[in-house]
């Protein structure tokens with residue numbers, strides 16, 4: 001749990017900085033332009049364990065061939081598997097997409113449901129994908145925080161978060177930071193900042209707009225000055 005409550009000004013500064021940065025430097029993917037719930041649902045399947053560059057090349061092709069869940073349901077699993085070959089993991093991906101499509105058609109008539117609890121009951125749709133479908137596809141505020149976002153929050157609020165904190169707690173914590181009006185931009189901002197600057201390779205230091213309020217950056221800077 002939280003050691004102490006991060007102060008309101010810091011949280012506000014975090015949100016404002018993230019939104020401003022995303023407006024200027026956010027990445028432009030084709031799946032960010034036409035965001036129907038179905039398109040977001042497909043995007044998340046294509047992005048699983050695949051780079052965004054590979055998924056980007058394949059995304060439009062997939063939507064052309066399978067424009068709705070019904071074409072997926074009617075498809076032959078071997079054809080689907082072969083079609084998915086260019087982005088890899090075709091066996092798991094084809095089985096997952098087909099099972100999920102069949103479930104949605106059977107239980108919701110082919111329309112993706114609009115609550116988190118219903119979405120996570122769909123086979124192969126986890127917390128992150130469910131939040132993406134809500135926030136990006138339906139405009140409903142939800143914390144679509146992937147591992148990149150978890151890393152950014154953990155670094156910026158390091159002194160306020162217990163070291164043994166779980167991802168679930170970080171997700172709960174992030175609810176408190178989401179701007180109801182700008183939740184889509186906020187979520188894209190966390191994904192992009194975590195991918196481009198606060199990556200698993202380490203801190204981008206002077207390039208990062210969060211450095212003034214980032215506990216990790218400030219601690220490293222202090223240690224460097226003292227050594």
Ligand code: SF4
Pocket residue numbers: 152155156197198199202203204205208209210211214215216217
């Ligand atoms: S200052 Fe460094 S550690 Fe902090 S959020 Fe930015 S890139 Fe991550």
